[in-house]
Amino acid sequence: MSLASEVGAIRNSAGLSHGSHIAVVRVDGPDALEFLQIASTQSPYMREGRVRHTLLLREDGTVYADAFIVKVEEAFLVLAEGPDEQAVVAWLSAFKADKQVTIQGMAADWITLGIDGPYAWEVVAGLLGPVVLGLPYLALLRREEILCLRAGKTGEYGYLLLMPRAGAPEALTKLAEIGKSLDLMTVTREALDVCALENWHFSMRSFTGPLTPIELQLQWRIVYTREFFGAAALRARRAEGAKTRVTCFTSTDVVAVGQRVELDGIDVGEVLAVCASPTLGLTVGSALLERRVAHPHLTFSAGSMTLRTCTASLVDNRSLEVDPHKHSYATRGT
């Protein structure tokens, strides 16, 4: 399958991905909540069934991992993108000190699947039942041994399914059967990354480099009055005034990561991430620009290429038009 057809499936029907790029770590014990208060930029204090989208920062305030924290009974699951499971376990263990917590990677016994697309809910409802249709964004559903998080990063309906490895073959067979009438396609991590960039969702794989949530426009995941690892450096960065900001752009040219960006012949930044967008038929990317010019609707040059900054999101997602309580893939367009 081509990358374009995979992106097309995510944009028009549904894509099934294997979440081996997501580290799943269980944090358990009497001090689990207090422990994660320090490790995470967002407070993990929440009732069961909720999911928090947060960040794990380094001491200098730069982003180490993009994470969801989920409360399951008395324990927490950390689903992190960026570092692998072993690295996340080691990173979290560094905060352990005398706290009574156990930190355990789950990949040996559990697998993670992703279902993304305007009709992803129809696929997941086929597996777990119609209760999926009412599942809010950033919420958790438990069905027997399967955990289902509604938490996509493509701009379409998105679900993560965590299940024991022993039960995975049966679930995959059932998903394949359900997916036949829904044009469910297996998609790669690259397709998910293209969709994330098209929709201006943060991806650890696209936004590399020592950047803080201030430059990355992720301050909605920060509460500056909380104490967490990296908070002091972040507050200092904020106080001195950030000089740059990541901004999205499109281009009809082929642009490369690392290219310098100029405005009226003056160097104002560099290209950070780029992809060919099958949805838009354009190059889509992000550039780290001087803050004074980091705004949409400006035309920049990168070598002989031209970039036009844009207002996110770039895609009119079909999911905005699809209501799980009214529509179905079979009756789409009617």
Place this chain on the structure above:
Amino acid sequence: MTDDIALYLERRERALREVRVLLASIINYMGDPTDIDPDAGLFGTGLGLDSLDAVEVLIGLEIDLGIKLEGDDPRRLGLRSVNGVVDAVMRARGELPS
């Protein structure tokens, strides 16, 4: 930088300030409104506005900024991010480049 670009950036910053203050009041944001990032999403991931907040955005634009948008679904009006709202304000004022 040309005068046109300088003027656009000045107007953009002004509209962004106004929109940040409006959104901060709607979501009861306790921090500094300048911490609200221009490309932060309004719904779901991002500022986490719900459907009632969405109506408040439209009402706030009309009452606070004197800008009336036709329609009642902010997402369908392109108001999916802070910058989407800024665009709507600048478009209504005739300040958005073609």
